[in-house]
Amino acid sequence: MKESALHMTDFKKKCTILNAVTKMDVRLINQDGKATFQLIHHHIPAVLQNFDNEYLSINETLRKNEANSYYYYENSFGLEYIAAGIWRNRIFHGSVIIGPFISSIPNIGFISDILSKNKLPVSERKQLDEFYPALSVISSMDSNSIGDLLVNMCIHTHIDSQLLTSDIITPAQNKEHLKTNIAESKTMIETRYQFEKKLVAAIAKGDKEEIIRIANESNSLLHISDRIPESPIRSAKNITLVMNTVCRTAAERGGVHPIYIHTISEKFAILIERAPNLPHLKKLGIVMFHEYCDLVQIFSTRHYSSIVKKAIDYIHLHLENSLTLHEIASTLYVNPSHLSRKFKAETKVSIIDYINQKRVEEAKLHLQRGNVSITEIAFMVGFNDLNYFSRVFKKMTSLTPSQYTKQFL
Numbered sequence: 001m002k003e004s005a006l007h008m009t010d011f012k013k014k015c016t017i018l019n020a021v022t023k024m025d026v027r028l029i030n031q032d033g034k035a036t037f038q039l040i041h042h043h044i045p046a047v048l049q050n051f052d053n054e055y056l057s058i059n060e061t062l063r064k065n066e067a068n069s070y071y072y073y074e075n076s077f078g079l080e081y082i083a084a085g086i087w088r089n090r091i092f093h094g095s096v097i098i099g100p101f102i103s104s105i106p107n108i109g110f111i112s113d114i115l116s117k118n119k120l121p122v123s124e125r126k127q128l129d130e131f132y133p134a135l136s137v138i139s140s141m142d143s144n145s146i147g148d149l150l151v152n153m154c155i156h157t158h159i160d161s162q163l164l165t166s167d168i169i170t171p172a173q174n175k176e177h178l179k180t181n182i183a184e185s186k187t188m189i190e191t192r193y194q195f196e197k198k199l200v201a202a203i204a205k206g207d208k209e210e211i212i213r214i215a216n217e218s219n220s221l222l223h224i225s226d227r228i229p230e231s232p233i234r235s236a237k238n239i240t241l242v243m244n245t246v247c248r249t250a251a252e253r254g255g256v257h258p259i260y261i262h263t264i265s266e267k268f269a270i271l272i273e274r275a276p277n278l279p280h281l282k283k284l285g286i287v288m289f290h291e292y293c294d295l296v297q298i299f300s301t302r303h304y305s306s307i308v309k310k311a312i313d314y315i316h317l318h319l320e321n322s323l324t325l326h327e328i329a330s331t332l333y334v335n336p337s338h339l340s341r342k343f344k345a346e347t348k349v350s351i352i353d354y355i356n357q358k359r360v361e362e363a364k365l366h367l368q369r370g371n372v373s374i375t376e377i378a379f380m381v382g383f384n385d386l387n388y389f390s391r392v393f394k395k396m397t398s399l400t401p402s403q404y405t406k407q408f409l
Contacts, residue, residue: 070147084150106132130263203250206296247292255302
């Protein structure tokens with residue numbers, strides 16, 4: 001086997017260790033800037049994937065510096081990475097990259113800035129709202145420690161460790177105790193299924209008060225896992241992952257589009273695996289239930305007819321585009337007049353007023369930041385006429401865009 005091939009085999013083992021310890025994505029990059037080995041938990045949304053030469057650029061920076069250097073890199077999407085070079089006999093063979101991560105908890109303003117700075121479609125906000133909070137938040141001190149660890153792992157040859165174990169002592173079986181455990185296990189299973197049925201019904205309605213009542217009444221399914229003696233944190237994570245799947249089903253039953261369900265489900269799958277202890281996991285479970293309820297409250301089309309559901313989903317997913325009644329009707333293969341009547345009858349607003357309402361809601365988030373011009377915001381959210389945007393905004397808020405912005409300065 002060639003020496004470079006030996007290096008790559010060695011570094012695959014190191015990447016696996018780094019991934020297990022940091023719980024972050026790890027990539028092995030060859031000297032041509034191509035990923036040859038990847039351990040990925042975060043699938044970066046398609047709208048953030050236009051940095052084709054990112055790895056090559058990181059390699060070039062490392063190549064020009066000392067072998068004991070590590071590179072902290074942040075792109076315009078706010079995604080941060082740490083990389084170290086693979087050197088042998090003063091020859092650069094590639095790099096190991098950890099990330100993406102972020103250095104501060106993302107808020108609405110953070111997402112608004114990413115959208116405006118990179119001129120991304122505002123219809124992608126929901127997906128980004130779910131993606132960024134699922135990333136690890138790394139302090140500057142932790143970032144330095146990861147860089148130091150990465151450099152030392154890249155410089156030294158990997159040595160396979162040897163596992164030492166203790167003898168297993170088999171306890172004497174107590175038949176009465178065993179019967180009690182079996183009975184308790186059956187009760188636990190019955191309780192779990194009752195909990196799931198109530199949970200699905202509450203989330204499908206977006207009923208947060210019912211979620212709180214169910215949790216208090218049953219002491220939450222997530223508390224049951226404490227009674228599993230073998231690896232309770234793993235057992236609790238498995239149960240919470242099942243609950244995430246149950247919530248997905250409930251949200252779909254509640255009339256939420258699969259795109260929104262997928263992004264929130266993926267976020268919680270990552271956060272569950274990253275949970276460090278049982279108390280954190282229990283809190284995360286409650287947050288998860290509430291966020292799925294919010295999803296149903298905001299995006300549910302359960303009470304609408306099929307044609308109106310499709311029209312609403314189309315509007316949400318293409319908000320920044322030039323939307324007209326005829327265009328939407330044509331896309332859905334329905335008569336414009338029929339669509340207009342059905343939409344008004346079921347939502348109590350015209351299709352144009354609904355579009356404008358959603359665009360004004362999005363515009364407010366950007367106006368609150370005060371770092372993008374009103375003209376840019378108008379075009380960003382789908383208005384192609386500044387005067388029309390101002391009239392619509394004032395009609396819906398009783399303020400001009402300028403007056404609204406001044407409230408946050």
